[in-house]
Amino acid sequence: MCDWCMKHGAGGKWYLNARNYSYELAEAMNLQAYLEEQWKNFEQVYIRKIMGISSIGLGYKLRMPIIGRVIRRAVEGMIHSESKNRNPVRADGHFGQVIPIEEAKLIMLNLAAEPIIQNYCMCRLMQKGIKDVCCINFGVLSTVIEKLPRFIPENTKVRLSRDEAAAALEEQNRKGRVATVWFQPVPYICAICSCETPQCGGLRLRMDFGLHTVYKAEYYAEVNPDLCQGCKTCVASCQFGAIRFSPTLKRVLIDPTKCFGCGLCRDRCPHDAIRLLPRNENPLLRGKY
Amino acid sequence: MVKTKIVIDYSKCGNATGGIDPRQCSKCLQACDPAVFVRHMAFNVKEDNPYDPQYWQITPVWLSLCTHCGKCVKACPQKAITVSF
Numbered sequence: 472m473c474d475w476c477m478k479h480g481a482g483g484k485w486y487l488n489a490r491n492y493s494y495e496l497a498e499a500m501n502l503q504a505y506l507e508e509q510w511k512n513f514e515q516v517y518i519r520k521i522m523g524i525s526s527i528g529l530g531y532k533l534r535m536p537i538i539g540r541v542i543r544r545a546v547e548g549m550i551h552s553e554s555k556n557r558n559p560v561r562a563d564g565h566f567g568q569v570i571p572i573e574e575a576k577l578i579m580l581n582l583a584a585e586p587i588i589q590n591y592c593m594c595r596l597m598q599k600g601i602k603d604v605c606c607i608n609f610g611v612l613s614t615v616i617e618k619l620p621r622f623i624p625e626n627t628k629v630r631l632s633r634d635e636a637a638a639a640l641e642e643q644n645r646k647g648r649v650a651t652v653w654f655q656p657v658p659y660i661c662a663i664c665s666c667e668t669p670q671c672g673g674l675r676l677r678m679d680f681g682l683h684t685v686y687k688a689e690y691y692a693e694v695n696p697d698l699c700q701g702c703k704t705c706v707a708s709c710q711f712g713a714i715r716f717s718p719t720l721k722r723v724l725i726d727p728t729k730c731f732g733c734g735l736c737r738d739r740c741p742h743d744a745i746r747l748l749p750r751n752e753n754p755l756l757r758g759k760y
Numbered sequence: 761m762v763k764t765k766i767v768i769d770y771s772k773c774g775n776a777t778g779g780i781d782p783r784q785c786s787k788c789l790q791a792c793d794p795a796v797f798v799r800h801m802a803f804n805v806k807e808d809n810p811y812d813p814q815y816w817q818i819t820p821v822w823l824s825l826c827t828h829c830g831k832c833v834k835a836c837p838q839k840a841i842t843v844s845f
């Protein structure tokens with residue numbers, strides 16, 4: 472993601488920079504108190520009025536002439552805020568990016584700060600009332616969430632080893648969930664979620680309102696017409712509506728402009744017909760996150 | 761612009777306002793495919809503590825995504841939901 476990798480990637484991808492996971496950074500940003508305040512009332516983030524507006528009826532607000540554009544700019548500014556006096560009652564500086572499963576596992580095995588915990592997906596809990604042990608949090612955020620009983624699974628191991636966390640993400644991938652890595656707040660990284668639209672708050676704001684809460688991955692999917700057998704398994708795995716089966720060609724077509732690069736279609740294809748290619752090496756897709 | 765209105769009768773649902781605790785029900789959350797509703801802690805019930813994890817309520821947040829299917833209205837055992845324009 473050009474801007475964020477430039478600023479926080481130390482010459483590579485922002486989420487592969489070890490410094491963004493470190494306790495030194497969390498301490499320098501004074502995150503313990505900030506995250507505690509934010510998570511204590513996590514569910515209210517959509518309900519609260521921030522600068523006089525809340526998310527209630529956001530779709531209508533964004534459609535208003537002029538005011539809609541002002542709101543859009545204000546929300547994008549908030550999501551990407553790097554200002555020192557962040558406000559813990561809103562989602563300041565909280566955004567993420569889709570990553571394929573191999574990178575999610577690499578983060579779990581090498582970069583995430585301990586303790587690593589698994590807890591209920593807050594989005595699924597507040598939007599569907601479903602208790603799903605799914606989110607993997609680490610570093611300072613783990614110690615914050617551990618104190619909030621409503622997010623902590625019963626009769627399940629909460630703290631995980633690196634291997635267990637990587638296996639848990641693999642399991643979510645098999646279920647069909649999209650792995651996403653999160654700044655919270657930028658540039659500190661403390662979570663990998665396994666998202667599903669429309670319940671996921673991040674994907675909701677991106678897919679339904681075009682706000683950049685979740686960026687597309689550094690990759691996009693391409694199908695090899697010689698290998699594809701037209702079994703359609705991949706079509707069912709794509710949450711972004713980027714794949715369709717062509718009865719004429721008897722194979723699938725992937726729309727690279729719609730593809731988020733999650734790799735789920737590739738992971739499910741029984742014939743190894745799909746591969747991920749680097750987004751920035753394609754002139755059409757370069758910089759389009 | 762036609763806007764959807766969804767009203768929840770908080771005297772029937774919402775345990776800070778005389779209704780049931782939505783955590784024990786949440787049928788509307790499950791019935792709604794576009795996930796219009798959010799279940800959250802009731803706001804400012806006590807002056808000294810704006811977030812009391814004891815009191816919960818439902819708010820229809822993503823109104824523009826409602827498809828008027830009426831499933832939430834049918835699913836609500838308290839008859840607390842009305843959907844209109």
Ligand code: SF4
Pocket residue numbers: 694698699700701702703704705706722723739740741742743744745
């Ligand atoms: S899963 Fe693989 S073989 Fe099957 S339709 Fe998709 S690309 Fe083709």
Ligand code: SF4
Pocket residue numbers: 691692708709710711712713714725729730731732733734735736737
């Ligand atoms: S086409 Fe494949 S990689 Fe792209 S968004 Fe869909 S499932 Fe993910």
Ligand code: SF4
Pocket residue numbers: 766791792793794795796825826827828829830831832833843
């Ligand atoms: S009418 Fe249907 S779409 Fe609208 S809030 Fe109720 S269940 Fe959801």
Ligand code: SF4
Pocket residue numbers: 768772773774780782783785786787788789818835836837838839840841
């Ligand atoms: S279905 Fe009705 S009673 Fe149940 S949580 Fe929703 S609004 Fe409350």
